[in-house]
Amino acid sequence: MLEVKNLKTQIDTNEGIVQAVDGVSFTVRAGETLGIVGESGSGKSVLANSIMQLNPNPPTFYPEGEILFEGSNLLKLSEKQLRKIRGNEIGMIFQDPMSSLNPVFKVGAQLVEAILTHQKMSRKDAKALAIELLKDVGIPDAERRMDDYPHHFSGGMRQRVLIAIALAGNPKLLIADEPTTALDVTIQAQILELMKGIQKKYGTAIILISHDLGVISQMAEKVLVMYSGRIVEKGSVNDIFYRTSMPYTWSLLRSLPRLDGVEHERLISIEGQPPNLVSPPKGCNFHPRCPFATEKCLEIDPELMPRKEGHWVACILTEQEFEAEKQRLESADREEVL
Amino acid sequence: MSEALLEIRDLNMHFPIKGGVFQKTKKHVKAVNGVNLSVNKGETLGIVGESGCGKSTLARTIVGLQKPTSGDILFEGESILHYSHKEMHQLRRNIQMVYQDPYTSLNPRMKAGDIIGAPLKAYRMTNNLERRVKELMDLVGLKADDYHKLPHQFSGGQRQRIGIARAIALNPKLLILDEPVSALDVSVQAQVINLLEDLQKELNLTYVFIAHDLSVIKHTADKVGVMYLGKVMEISDSESFYNNARHPYTNALLSAIPLPDPEKERMRERIVLSGELPSPANPPTGCVFHTRCPFAQENCKTNTPLLEAKDANDGHLVSCFYPLNTEKKQLIPE
């Protein structure tokens, strides 16, 4: 349904041109959930915004690549054609539910407006549909809440309203950029359940962007791991979590404080800081922090290559080399703990 | 058993809500509502809760930024609430705080070295100031030539190290850590958690570690307390807490945290709470959690449970009439 081919997004900043998204390719099929994981500055949000071209232009440019949505290249469409697709075909949900709603209009009015821009119907029908949508996203007493302003809603409820707005056009694809990061865990659980329910009911495909590997493991079927603008590992959720083959993903999974870990267990941290995108390191972007790094990593910038069916990795180590080194590092850690 | 460094007795912190033409006090937000806690020397007490549960207000009250409405705070056995200005100034040396946001907690116009040295100057410990600051920087893993850099030249993790160095500059006994890693990138969280653990051992520090994330607390705390609407719902040593959580709210929290493990995620039993956090200005009667509790009974609406041990004499305290007996460890599969 959605196919992104070798997408490059550049941002022209005061400090020079930044390769925010650097040659990214992936596909999303109808009804599936693609998870994109990465830290801040990994380019995951820019990537999400690139799909709908929500990045301001200038200073953002798309010098290369294609974004094929049901066969048509979104990068070639006019702003008018794009507006038709936004909301109608592709809905978006953002991290901050407060700033995405207009504080001076009633929630119901905003929702009705969204419905009317996407669908041809009378205002009365739109209102009925709006109430239906609010009920759908689990807002109790939906009829009465139509007349409330955004500030009457809690963070979780606002996110539900935004999901309702995103659903107004009955989209085939929902892009959710850190939809639960600003929410408490119990509310996050509710919203994630809601998203799963919507997917089941409408068969919507979801691109879920998050820094939280837990959220991704719960929701996604396929996962992209991003690091400094690139995909460094791509595969099914099981590939990423159980057959990790890229040093960054592996180190990240190992460094997480885990609820299923042992009390007071010492964490194994990743050294160093995420790279500066203006002047990325030479060779592989991760090499300054990589425990597997060799001399060669300074020179060779590895490409994303298929390792097994559907599992792609950007690392110069072969599977055997990676496994051997992994064993060595793990036993070294065990010794340190003892 | 070692002695308590910090003891909080029946602490209440109520904020008035004023309204109307004459700014009359209409209601009170009970941000902290009858909290009892104690922390032993060298221990870490983890405090967990969602936004609005009063954990940050509690932190601010302990460091003396707010005068509590009632109750008592004892530091090394002495009540600190009636301290004079001068005594309070001396006390501050012993209780320091690390903030959540490394971007707003450092003065953008001061150099890293000056930020770390500022508390030392405030207590006129200016002998060998620069050497001491460099020692501190080394201790938290900053380079000596970072001394003259401004905060914006550092990444989030490094900024948090500056904040930690500032907090330990005066050799405090107690550190209040208010969400010290939640604003950091995933890949640097472990660094900062490990740094805090190392410093605790090295400097014999006592921590009150405030977080919303139960997995971070699991790796750091000896004792864990859960707060909800200004009240402590459950408190116990870490092992008993994670293996035998009794309060329905704790169980819901534990089950809500997604695990970075897809198989376990699929198997897992989940308690999804319905509804929203009630307003702390208008908390529910009876047990404050009853409006969202899947196990609530009729008397939960009217009677307020006490925070007490459910099994004889162990330190595991629960504030619930119907605590769960979770033998089924389906919440966090091993």
Place this chain on the structure above:
Amino acid sequence: MFKKKRNLISASLLLLFTVATITASWWLPVLPSEMDSAKRLIGPSADHWFGTDHFGRDILAQTVVAARVSLVVGLSVALISTVLGTITGLIAGYYKRADFVIMRIIDGMLAFPSLLLALALVAALGGSVTNIIIALSFSFWPVMTRIVRSAVLQINSIQYVEAAKTSGIGDLVILFRYVLPNVLSPIIVQGTFIFAKAILAEAALSFLGVGVEPSTPTWGNMLQEAQIYISIAPWFSIFPGIAIVITVLTLNILGDGLRDSFDPHAKGKVNRKKGRLKKQINVA
């Protein structure tokens, strides 16, 4: 601060005016006070670029020299009201108890239109450069106090101030090392605007006849003298008028430019636009 072209140009223009008026006696061909009764009210010509006035004095020379008074008044008023306003604003913003007292006084003063207040003061004190400076500073500093106070309130709520308090750092140190450096930008911007406003106010006062002694050339005095000749010698009023407009405009442009370059949002233009765009699309 001066990286932007606009700021650089307006700042250099201002410097040029200042240098020009200070060094006027070296480069002006005629003295501003030199009368030539044969050449009264002559239009602009090669000898007198801006024409002459009713005493046959050169208007170019007068306009240039009059800038001295304007700049001195503007700068002094800007400095005095900035210092006063900053001190009172810092105190009001930082100490809750002082806030009430200071702000009620300030509110009272702001209730009078500042020009009217200055007018009354000058009328009471008598017209001289010093008295005009006192009067205008008195009527402009309340605005500065308000601006500094609200900036301080904002900074106060940022965590590093709280962190400084918990570190045991004293109030004075917090005020001058943590709060003041972070509110400097609105102060400088507002100072520039007060500079411009003071120049206008001085001209207005002189024009109304309660300003600087009529013998001293100021733009206001010139305009006042010129008003009866406006139909037969328009250049007499036009040139000092243009001088006022250009100076005030330059200062306002500089102030706007400074505000933009101090504004952290302007630096992160990308983010701001992104945010706005997101919102629009979402609601649409």
